[in-house]
Every structure is written in C-alpha cells, then in structure tokens.
Amino acid sequence: MKTSYLNPFGQAALNVLKNFGNITRISQKEPHINEIITNTRNQDPKKIDTIQELCYEKIRYYYTRQANNKTSGYKYLFSQALEEEDIISTHALLQAAAITYGTQSYEADTIINTITSILDVKLDQTTDTIMDETLNEYIDIHNTTLNDIILLINNNEIKLNELLLNKDKLILTYDDFIREYSEYLQHRRPENMYQAVCTSMKKHLLRALITEKLRNYMKTIENKLKQIEPATIITEIGHQIKKIQNAEQEMVIKRRYGKNVNFTSFDDDNPTKYIPEAFPPCVQKALHGIKSGGRNYCISLFLTPFLSYARLYPGVYARHIKNPKITDMDPTLTITEEEIIPLIYEAASKCKPPLFQDQPQEKQNINSKLGFGEGEIKYENSGKTPWYTPINCKNIKEQQPGLCTPCQDCKKIGNPLSYYNRKRKLLAKSGGKG
Numbered sequence: 057m058k059t060s061y062l063n064p065f066g067q068a069a070l071n072v073l074k075n076f077g078n079i080t081r082i083s084q085k086e087p088h089i090n091e092i093i094t095n096t097r098n099q100d101p102k103k104i105d106t107i108q109e110l111c112y113e114k115i116r117y118y119y120t121r122q123a124n125n126k127t128s129g130y131k132y133l134f135s136q137a138l139e140e141e142d143i144i145s146t147h148a149l150l151q152a153a154a155i156t157y158g159t160q161s162y163e164a165d166t167i168i169n170t171i172t173s174i175l176d177v178k179l180d181q182t183t184d185t186i187m188d189e190t191l192n193e194y195i196d197i198h199n200t201t202l203n204d205i206i207l208l209i210n211n212n213e214i215k216l217n218e219l220l221l222n223k224d225k226l227i228l229t230y231d232d233f234i235r236e237y238s239e240y241l242q243h244r245r246p247e248n249m250y251q252a253v254c255t256s257m258k259k260h261l262l263r264a265l266i267t268e269k270l271r272n273y274m275k276t277i278e279n280k281l282k283q284i285e286p287a288t289i290i291t292e293i294g295h296q297i298k299k300i301q302n303a304e305q306e307m308v309i310k311r312r313y314g315k316n317v318n319f320t321s322f323d324d325d326n327p328t329k330y331i332p333e334a335f336p337p338c339v340q341k342a343l344h345g346i347k348s349g350g351r352n353y354c355i356s357l358f359l360t361p362f363l364s365y366a367r368l369y370p371g372v373y374a375r376h377i378k379n380p381k382i383t384d385m386d387p388t389l390t391i392t393e394e395e396i397i398p399l400i401y402e403a404a405s406k407c408k409p410p411l412f413q414d415q416p417q418e419k420q421n422i423n424s425k426l427g428f429g430e431g432e433i434k435y436e437n438s439g440k441t442p443w444y445t446p447i448n449c450k451n452i453k454e455q456q457p458g459l460c461t462p463c464q465d466c467k468k469i470g471n472p473l474s475y476y477n478r479k480r481k482l483l484a485k486s487g488g489k490g
C-alpha cells in the first residue's frame with residue numbers, strides 16, 4: 057500500500073497527476089477500470105468505462121451509503137489497483153464543484169463528503185505504517201503541538217477530546233506513547249494499549265487534515281479559474297454533479313413519501329408533504345391574509361415558521377436534531393423555493409393591503425426567520441440567523457387574538473404545530489375522514 061491510497065495531495069499522488077497528461081483523457085475508455093471491477097471480490101457486476109464515469113460512481117456511492125443501502129456495487133472503489141484513476145477522478149470532482157458552484161455551495165460540500173466517505177473506508181483498511189507515513193506528509197508526527205492544528209479545531213474538523221495530548225504536544229508515535237505513559241502500563245500489553253488509544257485518534261487527525269486540504273484546494277482552484285477558462289470536460293462533470301444530486305434526492309423523497317402515503321408510520325424528523333386539512337384554524341385563517349395592523353406578525357412571525365417546519369421538520373419539538381438549519385432538511389432548497397415560499401407570498405398578497413406592496417423589505421425579514429440572515433435564500437446563507445420555531449397559542453392569543461378561533465381539537469394542544477401533527481395522525485387513522 058502507498059500513501060497515495062489515502063492522500064490525493066502527497067508527492068506520489070502529484071506525480072500521478074503530472075504524468076496523466078491532458079485532462080480530456082478522462083472521457084476516454086480505460087479498460088483497466090473494468091478489469092479491476094471484475095477482479096474485486098464480492099463486487100456486483102457493472103461496467104465503468106471512463107474516469108469521468110468513475111467520478112459519477114463516487115457520488116452515487118456517497119448517497120447509497122447515506123441512505124444505508126447496500127454498497128456491494130462499489131467495492132472496487134477501494135481497490136489499491138485503482139490508484140491512478142482514483143486520484144484523477146478525485147481532482148476532477150474537486151475542480152468541477154469549485155468551478156461550477158464555488159467553494160461555499162451545497163455541491164462543493166457534497167463532493168467533500170463524497171471523498172471523505174471513501175476515505176473513511178480506506179482508513180479502516182490501512183496499516184499503522186502507512187497512516188504514519190501519510191500523516192508525515194502533513195505534519196511532523198514526532199513533534200506536533202496543539203497550536204499546529206488549532207485551525208482544525210476552530211473549523212470543527214476535529215474535536216479536542218479526540219486527541220491524546222501531553223501538555224500541548226500530540227502523542228502520535230509508539231515511542232512517544234511509551235515514553236510518556238510506560239509507568240501506567242505495567243501488567244498490560246503496551247502495543248495493544250497504543251493501538252486502542254492512538255489508532256482512532258490518528259484516523260480522526262488524518263481525516264481532518266485531508267478534509268482541510270480538500271477545502272483549501274477547492275478555494276485555490278476557484279480563484280485560479282477566475283483568470284483562465286476551465287476545460288469543457290470539467291464543466292460537464294460540474295453540471296452532472298447537480299443532476300446526480302437531484303436524482304438521488306428524488307429517490308430518497310419517494311421512499312419517504314411512500315411511507316406517508318400509506319400512513320404506515322410518520323417520520324417527523326424529515327420533510328413531509330403538507331396535509332392542509334390538518335392545519336389548525338389560525339393557520340387556515342392566516343393563509344387567507346389579514347387586514348393591516350397585524351400583517352407582519354401574521355406572515356413573518358407566525359406563518360413563516362409554521363409552514364417551514366410543518367413541511368420540512370414537523371417533529372422539531374422532539375429535538376432529535378440540534379440547532380437545525382433549513383438546508384439540513386432541504387439541501388437543494390427546492391422544497392423551500394417551490395412550495396414554502398409561494399404559500400407565504402400568496403398569503404402576504406391576500407392581506408389588505410398586500411404586505412409587500414407597502415413593505416417590500418418584509419421579504420428579507422421572512423428570509424431571516426428561515427435562517428438566511430438578511431440575505432437571499434441560498435445554501436451559503438443558511439444558518440446565518442436561527443430558524444424561528446412556530447409561535448405558541450398563548451403568544452398568538454396575546455399578540456393577534458383575531459387569528460385564534462379555537463375548535464374542539466385546540467383543547468389538547470399549546471402550539472399550532474402540535475395541533476397539526478396530532479391532527480395528521482388522527483386523520484390518517486380515520487382514513488382522512490376528519
């Protein structure tokens with residue numbers, strides 16, 4: 057095994073890149089890939105003719121793994137014999153995402169996650185010696201202090217509690233480990249103790265160093281290509297990244313909707329289609345717009361959080377996900393832009409006078425309540441402000457009493473979203489008969 061198996065930026069990997077020649081070669085047939093597929097044990101049969109196709113395979117592998125589906129169709133991706141094609145495809149993906157979407161995009165994050173999800177499997181297969189050699193390509197493993205890797209901690213690439221430190225020095229090698237801890241290791245096998253304590257730390261550290269390098273590499277490419285025209289093949293891969301994302305996400309959504317359509321169970325931690333018959337009286341009223349006086353409260357403070365959480369994360373009050381952002385639930389923002397925003401804007405237009413007619417700035421306020429700060433609804437703005445949770449009944453009754461015209465079902469709840477969740481389940485049980 058070589059360090060280039062793990063590190064696409066080490067000297068060996070850079071030599072592969074240098075010797076590869078013109079990037080257009082990635083669209084040419086490389087019979088070697090299919091030879092590797094055929095010779096990989098327990099690999100499902102498939103045909104991948106070019107490095108370009110290999111790029112797309114990697115993204116599909118990431119989504120397959122995310123969905124906890126079988127990955128037996130992708131075992132060949134971890135073959136050491138695929139070294140050259142692996143390195144070239146990794147660089148092609150990074151360049152394509154950086155050029156087409158920029159480093160702050162959802163697509164760039166997907167490519168980083170794709171590469172690190174493959175790296176995770178490789179790290180589990182690697183030897184201690186190769187891990188040390190690869191770490192040495194980034195840091196001096198005999199002499200690294202906390203200060204040397206402080207950026208990784210600040211950027212949340214690694215946590216302090218994942219590191220073994222003596223004062224501020226990282227303990228990474230067996231020699232250092234024995235020197236520092238031999239007195240505590242009597243009657244134990246020091247090799248086993250070292251493996252137990254240090255191996256997973258080294259994996260975390262190497263993963264963090266490579267991830268940081270992936271991000272920096274993308275930034276460099278993004279800046280460089282402002283000055284020069286990118287190769288057509290790279291732009292083509294860039295466009296394909298989004299197509300694969302959409303197709304994979306559609307499949308996930310289909311699976312989720314399948315569940316709800318049959319009413320076999322409710323997965324309230326994920327996007328769920330609206331059931332308008334289950335909206336509480338206050339929401340039904342707000343959707344028809346209201347008169348001047350409480351329009352901002354009704355549209356921005358009340359309706360915006362309700363409609364966004366009801367569609368994307370109705371189970372928010374179970375608090376399974378900490379500090380959620382809209383993009384955690386709707387990474388491409390398709391649901392937000394195509395379903396949630398139109399409903400909010402329609403209600404705003406039905407107000408008297410229409411809300412945006414005299415207060416166009418209220419659109420920014422809505423974006424801010426959805427967590428996009430004062431900016432546009434874009435992936436990179438998500439999380440700039442907190443995503444407001446739905447207001448409770450007590451507050452509505454105090455601030456906008458005209459909105460609250462309680463029905464029988466309101467007796468059992470304290471928040472319109474709880475009303476909605478309860479009512480959806482009651483409707484499902486009664487076969488939608490209310």
Ligand code: SF4
Nearest residue numbers: 336338449460466472
């Ligand atoms: S009691 Fe709560 S849920 Fe019912 S109408 Fe009033 S505000 Fe809405």
